[in-house]
Structures are given as structure tokens and as C-alpha cells.
Amino acid sequence: MDRRAFVKRSCLGGVALFLDHRGTSPAYSQDLIPPAPPIHVNEPTVTTVSPLRMPGLYPGRVVEISDERSIVANRVSQSIVRQMIEQGMRELTGEKDPRAAWSKFIEPQDKVGIKINPSGAPACCSSPEIVREIVAGVQSVGVPARNIFVYDRYAYEMDIGSYQALVPLGVRVTGVQEHKLDVSGYDPDVFCEANFFGEWETRSYMASIVSSGLSKIINVPTMKDHSAAGVTGCLKNLGYGTFNNVDRSHRRPFSFTDPLIGIMCSVEPLRSKAVLHIMDGTRMVWHGGPLTQNRDFIFPAGLIMVGTDPVAMDTIELEKIEAKRRKEGAPSVWSRDPQSLTNDGGAYYQDASKNLFYRQPHHIAAAGKLGLGISDRKQIEHQEIRIA
Amino acid sequence: MAHNWPTLLCDNARSGGQGAQPWRAPGRSRWQTNVEGGVRGSPVLLGELLYVPSLAGFLNAINIRSGRLQWRFKAPAAIASTPSISSGRVLFGCNDGKVIAIDAVTGAKSWESPAEDEVWTSPVVQNEAVFFGSADGAMYCVQAETGAAKWKAALGGRIYSTAHVAENRVYVGCGDGNIYALDARTGDVFWKAPTGNGIDCSPALVTGTLLVGSQDFFFYALDAGNGAIRWKYEAELGITSAPAISGDSVIFGCKAGTLHALDIRTGKVIWKTQTGEAISAPPVVSGTVIWLQAGITFAINVSDGKVLWRAGMGNSLHSAPVVTNHAVYLAGMGGEVYALE
Numbered sequence: 001m002d003r004r005a006f007v008k009r010s011c012l013g014g015v016a017l018f019l020d021h022r023g024t025s026p027a028y029s030q031d032l033i034p035p036a037p038p039i040h041v042n043e044p045t046v047t048t049v050s051p052l053r054m055p056g057l058y059p060g061r062v063v064e065i066s067d068e069r070s071i072v073a074n075r076v077s078q079s080i081v082r083q084m085i086e087q088g089m090r091e092l093t094g095e096k097d098p099r100a101a102w103s104k105f106i107e108p109q110d111k112v113g114i115k116i117n118p119s120g121a122p123a124c125c126s127s128p129e130i131v132r133e134i135v136a137g138v139q140s141v142g143v144p145a146r147n148i149f150v151y152d153r154y155a156y157e158m159d160i161g162s163y164q165a166l167v168p169l170g171v172r173v174t175g176v177q178e179h180k181l182d183v184s185g186y187d188p189d190v191f192c193e194a195n196f197f198g199e200w201e202t203r204s205y206m207a208s209i210v211s212s213g214l215s216k217i218i219n220v221p222t223m224k225d226h227s228a229a230g231v232t233g234c235l236k237n238l239g240y241g242t243f244n245n246v247d248r249s250h251r252r253p254f255s256f257t258d259p260l261i262g263i264m265c266s267v268e269p270l271r272s273k274a275v276l277h278i279m280d281g282t283r284m285v286w287h288g289g290p291l292t293q294n295r296d297f298i299f300p301a302g303l304i305m306v307g308t309d310p311v312a313m314d315t316i317e318l319e320k321i322e323a324k325r326r327k328e329g330a331p332s333v334w335s336r337d338p339q340s341l342t343n344d345g346g347a348y349y350q351d352a353s354k355n356l357f358y359r360q361p362h363h364i365a366a367a368g369k370l371g372l373g374i375s376d377r378k379q380i381e382h383q384e385i386r387i388a
Numbered sequence: 389m390a391h392n393w394p395t396l397l398c399d400n401a402r403s404g405g406q407g408a409q410p411w412r413a414p415g416r417s418r419w420q421t422n423v424e425g426g427v428r429g430s431p432v433l434l435g436e437l438l439y440v441p442s443l444a445g446f447l448n449a450i451n452i453r454s455g456r457l458q459w460r461f462k463a464p465a466a467i468a469s470t471p472s473i474s475s476g477r478v479l480f481g482c483n484d485g486k487v488i489a490i491d492a493v494t495g496a497k498s499w500e501s502p503a504e505d506e507v508w509t510s511p512v513v514q515n516e517a518v519f520f521g522s523a524d525g526a527m528y529c530v531q532a533e534t535g536a537a538k539w540k541a542a543l544g545g546r547i548y549s550t551a552h553v554a555e556n557r558v559y560v561g562c563g564d565g566n567i568y569a570l571d572a573r574t575g576d577v578f579w580k581a582p583t584g585n586g587i588d589c590s591p592a593l594v595t596g597t598l599l600v601g602s603q604d605f606f607f608y609a610l611d612a613g614n615g616a617i618r619w620k621y622e623a624e625l626g627i628t629s630a631p632a633i634s635g636d637s638v639i640f641g642c643k644a645g646t647l648h649a650l651d652i653r654t655g656k657v658i659w660k661t662q663t664g665e666a667i668s669a670p671p672v673v674s675g676t677v678i679w680l681q682a683g684i685t686f687a688i689n690v691s692d693g694k695v696l697w698r699a700g701m702g703n704s705l706h707s708a709p710v711v712t713n714h715a716v717y718l719a720g721m722g723g724e725v726y727a728l729e
Contacts, residue, residue, distance in 0.1 A: 074605075074625070075584070075585075075604070075605065121643075121666070122625050122626065122643035122644070122666050123625070123644075128585075128586070128603075155443075156426075156705060156721060159428070159668070159705055159706070160643070160666055160668065160705060162548075162586070162588050162603055162626060162628055164508070164523065164546065164548055164588070165545075165546050165547075165548040165549075165563040165586045165587070165588035165603070166546075166563055166585070166586040166588075166603060167546070167563075168545075169523075169524070169525045169545060169546060169563075170505075178425065178426050178443050178466075179426050179721065179722065293644075293645070293666075
């Protein structure tokens with residue numbers, strides 16, 4: 001876009017989705033959470049809708065590849081994740097040749113962003129081994145390394161993960177901001193605006209690398225519990241990893257991650273550019289996310305999920321984290337028990353029965369209602385392939 | 389008053405000063421100031437000037453008596469590299485892919501030498517040559533006087549490990565997982581030794597043993613002559629923290645937040661201490677005390693690893709303090725700089 005035209009839209013996500021949740025989720029029948037305020041979006045107009053924009057080429061489809069050899073003694077195996085991603089891409093697209101599978105999403109002239117999640121580094125973050133395989137896949141299509149950008153909002157979190165040293169030669173490693181108050185990497189014209197708790201800055205701006213630097217984004221979330229959002233997967237990594245000033249959507253014990261996460265993911269050009277999601281489930285954080293370093297809550301799940309529909313993928317992720325929490329005797333992420341709340345961050349990181357907020361896993365279904373994908377479990381085609 | 393500290397961990401021996409300084413907890417802050425941008429690299433010291441690199445692209449020269457900024461040099465891009473000082477010049481790598489040398493007194497630029505990608509490593513000066521690695525995957529050797537290129541050696545991965553140069557050899561870790569020994573005169577590879585993942589840790593050398601950590605969670609002791617493994621030790625997570633040498637022990641941190649002290653000859657654990665934060669910075673040994681910036685700042689007893697003192701200042705990932713007989717200087721990710729005495 002040489003000259004961008006902008007449009008304002010208002011998302012009535014707050015009241016509308018709130019009422020809808022009450023009707024569909026038993027967890028919300030006792031909801032204590034007030035409805036979110038209206039959220040105004042300022043975004044560039046989209047004149048032609050790409051078939052790749054979320055939910056992308058394969059709505060409702062989730063390919064899960066598991067191999068217990070993918071993580072051994074807390075180390076991710078390069079050769080095993082290579083096989084897993086290749087197979088996942090082939091299964092998702094129906095192509096026999098991995099290069100043809102990548103070509104469904106990426107063209108040689110693209111500038112490709114690989115949106116990692118380093119926020120749990122070093123204990124649980126997007127594995128450099130998986131990032132390397134994605135780089136190889138993108139390069140197989142003919143994209144030069146200099147047009148591949150491994151990025152996230154926080155440079156210092158990427159630094160903890162040593163991504164700079166570990167990605168292939170020529171690939172750019174970019175942190176949008178160096179510190180908490182650095183806004184230089186954000187686009188002043190693209191934003192979401194809402195006043196949740198009377199905060200002085202009511203806008204969250206889109207990272208410039210997303211609004212104007214990249215043509216495609218491959219999203220590489222991790223599989224984690226999240227103290228406010230319920231889980232952090234494709235949607236949370238993309239939405240809150242693209243816009244700044246997002247912490248303001250939580251104030252204990254409340255969180256407006258529902259509907260803010262989904263609304264952010266619906267903002268153009270993010271929605272059009274995020275064409276593929278590869279979830280790193282080699283490790284699963286079943287409690288203490290997103291930042292925990294407590295290895296008692298990090299499980300070597302040994303899986304990778306591939307898809308274009310972030311809502312369907314996060315629905316499966318939520319199911320898996322709920323199952324693991326049940327098995328460990330931890331309360332559901334849907335819990336609305338005020339007794340489980342604590343203001344003590346230390347307690348949260350040590351005790352799986354505690355939480356800092358009323359979690360908002362319904363942000364996934366809310367994103368589905370915005371057209372980003374399918375959250376109805378019966379409509380999701382979840383293909384599970386176990387290699388070993 | 390001053391005690392020069394011209395390079396990463398004070399000198400090429402990575403000894404961290406090693407003066408037989410009696411341990412005294414800092415009693416007060418002589419001064420505290422802020423530089424523009426966060427500080428990722430470590431400060432260095434020459435005479436009465438402390439040189440602090442910043443991610444805003446400034447090399448700041450701060451008077452250590454007053455804490456006042458004497459001058460600052462504006463580089464074309466962020467400076468993540470730890471500077472080094474040689475022959476009256478301060479040298480540092482820059483994110484625009486250059487190593488820049490400036491006059492240590494005036495801050496005037498002497499020369500610059502280009503690489504093809506960012507330089508986060510610290511330039512190492514020896515025998516009138518400067519050695520540095522770049523994210524472009526190459527080690528460079530340039531003339532210390534002019535910055536003119538002498539040789540360039542293309543390795544197999546990105547270089548974020550500061551080289552150790554000794555006896556005409558350059559030892560460096562690489563993102564391709566190999567530790568390389570190069571001929572300092574030509575850049576030819578003498579040997580390379582593989583590890584299980586990339587390396588961004590800077591090696592140290594003690595009596596023929598090369599010591600370096602890898603992101604494969606192992607710490608390696610290699611025969612510096614041929615790269616053969618003498619021993620290796622498994623930590624809980626990857627190792628970025630450059631090792632410091634103290635007598636017969638080597639001390640380094642790992643990303644699980646554990647500081648490890650090992651016997652250099654055997655690799656046996658002398659002690660381990662949990663700090664609670666990921667450790668990426670090198671520890672600094674000064675007399676009987678180890679200084680460490682891992683989130684907050686720690687002072688740790690070198691003989692048993694017990695934490696003597698901790699303070700919420702100098703919040704840092706990679707920066708290491710400068711420790712002199714009179715004061716400790718440290719900088720943090722928020723741009724804060726402290727002089728403690």
C-alpha cells in the first residue's frame with residue numbers, strides 16, 4: 001500500500017459477547033466479570049480480501065503431530081521436529097512435496113515474519129529448532145534469508161532465548177521495542193482504543209513491522225496456560241504480540257483479554273498477513289503461564305500443531321491444557337471460584353490451585369464470532385498423527 | 389584512584405581483575421546516573437572515565453568522580469557490544485555492522501571497519517590486531533591502528549561469542565554449534581569441535597584448556613591444541629554466561645539461574661548456587677567475592693557460593709560490573725549506571 005486509507009470501526013464485543021457467553025457456557029452462568037467497554041479500531045481499508053487471511057485456506061482444520069522423541073531431557077531434537085513439521089505441512093495441504101506445501105502460503109517475493117513467543121524464555125519459549133525448520137521451509141520457496149524476520153515485541157526476551165545466535169545466517173532478528181516505554185516501533189495510524197479501567201493511555205498501537213514491513217506472517221506460539229487469558233496460543237501470541245500497551249486489559253481480578261485478543265487479531269493488515277500457525281507443543285505449560293520458570297508445571301508434551309485457523313487450534317490447545325490440569329488436580333481455567341484468587345505472584349507460581357485473575361478462555365470463542373475461525377468442537381477436524 | 393578495566397572481565401585472561409581485595413560490602417552509592425537507552429554490554433574503565441555503551445547508540449564517557457557525562461559519541465545504530473580499550477582508543481561493535489574506534493579522551497572517531505551484519509561481540513585487541521565476530525558468520529581481523537582489514541574467515545553460523553585470543557590462536561564459539569580455533573595470523577581453521585547446539589558464550593583459556601558453554605546445556609573443557617574434549621559438565625539449561633576464572637575454578641551461570649563453580653582440571657562441582665533469574669551475564673571475580681548481574685545484583689562468596697548481598701539495582705541480562713579497589717560500577721537495561729563504594 002503506497003497510500004493508506006483508514007477506516008474506523010467499533011466492536012461491540014463487550015456486551016454482545018458477554019450475553020452470548022452466558023447463554024452458551026456454564027462457566028459464565030456465575031460470571032462476575034463486567035462486560036468490556038466498546039473497542040474502537042483504526043485500520044487501513046482492505047479493498048481485496050485475500051483467501052489466506054485468517055481463518056485462511058483450511059478453516060476448522062488442525063493437524064497435530066506428536067513424537068515423544070521430539071523432546072528428551074528438555075532438549076528439542078532438530079531432526080525429529082524437522083520430520084514433524086514436514087509431515088504436518090503435507091497433511092495440512094495435501095501436498096506430497098514439502099516445498100509445494102510451503103508454496104501454498106509463501107511466495108518468493110514475500111517478506112516473511114516469524115512471530116515467536118519468547119515471553120517464557122528460557123524455560124518455555126518458541127523453540128529455536130522449530131524456528132530453524134520454518135526458516136528452511138520458507139527458504140525452500142525461494143525467499144532469501146534477508147527477507148525473513150524472526151520477531152517479537154520485546155528485544156530483551158528474545159535475547160534471553162539467544163535467538164540472535166541460534167537462527168540461520170542472514171535471517172533478521174528483530175525486537176519491536178527495547179524496553180517497556182519504547183513506542184518507536186509502532187504505527188501511530190493503526191490502533192485499538194478502549195478505556196478498560198480508567199487508564200491514561202487508551203490506545204494500543206500495531207507494530208510497524210506488521211503494518212508495513214512484512215507481507216506474510218507465520219505465527220509460532222507456545223502451548224501455555226495464561227493467568228488472564230486462560231491459555232496463550234495462536235490468538236494471544238498474535239494479538240498481544242503485535243499491539244503495545246496490552247497489560248492494561250487486566251486489573252486484578254478482572255481481565256478483558258476477552259474480547260480484546262480477538263479484536264486485535266481481526267485488525268488489518270494483521271488478519272490478512274497471518275497465513276499459517278505452527279504451535280510449538282514440545283513443551284506444555286499447564287500452570288503459571290505465561291512467564292513461569294517452574295519446571296513442575298512444564299510438561300514435555302512432544303507435539304506440534306499446524307493450521308491456518310487460530311481459533312480451531314487454540315480450541316484444541318485449551319482442551320489439552322484443561323485435560324492436563326484435571327489430571328494434575330488443578331482447577332479448570334474456567335473456574336470462577338474467588339477462593340482461588342491471590343494477589344501474591346509468588347503463590348501463583350508455586351501453587352496450581354491459585355490464580356491472579358478470573359481467566360478468560362472464552363476469548364477463543366469470541367474470536368470465532370469475529371470470523372477468525374471455528375470454535376465449535378464438533379466442526380473442528382482435528383487430525384492426530386503419532387509418529388513415535 | 390582508578391584501576392583500569394579495559395575489556396570484558398578486565399583482561400584477556402577473563403580473570404575479572406583478581407586483585408586480592410578484601411571483601412567489604414558497598415556502603416553507599418557515590419553517584420547514580422542514567423544514560424539514554426538500555427545498557428546491554430558491560431562498561432569498561434580507563435583512568436577516570438567509565439565507558440558505557442547503550443542501545444540508543446551512544447558510547448557514553450562518564451567521569452567516575454562526579455558521575456557526570458564527559459562526552460558521548462553517537463554511533464549509527466544501537467551498541468550491544470562490550471567495548472574494549474587499547475592504545476588510547478575505545479573500540480566497540482555496532483548494530484549497523486561496523487566496529488568503530490574512537491579516541492578515549494576526546495571521543496573523536498579514529499576509524500571504522502565494516503562487517504556485513506551486526507557486531508554484538510567485544511573487539512579483542514592483541515599484537516596490534518583487532519579480532520571480532522559478526523552475525524554475518526565471519527571472524528574479522530583488522531589493524532588496530534587503522535582498522536584496515538587483515539583477514540576474514542567465514543564460519544558456519546552467526547557469531548555472538550567474543551573471541552579469546554592467545555598464542556596466535558583465536559578461539560570462538562559459533563551459532564552453528566562449533567567451537568573454532570583459528571590461526572590469528574591468517575584466519576585459517578586449526579580445528580573445530582562440535583557441540584549439540586549454537587554457542588553465544590565467550591570462551592576462556594587456562595593453561596591449555598579452553599572453557600566454554602553451549603546452548604546444548606553442556607559446559608566444555610577442551611584441549612586448546614586440538615579441540616579434544618577433556619571433560620564436559622551438564623547444566624540445567626543453555627549457557628550464555630562467559631566463564632570467569634578464579635585460581636583452579638571456573639565460574640559461570642546457566643539460564644536456569646544457577647551459578648556453577650567447577651574444578652578446571654576435573655570438571656567436578658565445587659558448588660552451585662541458585663539465584664532465581666536466568667543468568668546470561670558473566671560473573672566477575674574480585675578477591676573473595678563474585679559479582680553477578682542476573683536481574684538484580686548479587687555478591688557471592690567465591691569459596692562456597694553463598695550469597696553475601698543482593699540488591700535491586702542494575703537490572704541486567706548481559707552486563708557485568710567493573711570492580712576496582714575503590715568502587716564497583718554497574719549498568720542496567722533501564723540505562724541506569726551506579727558507582728558503589
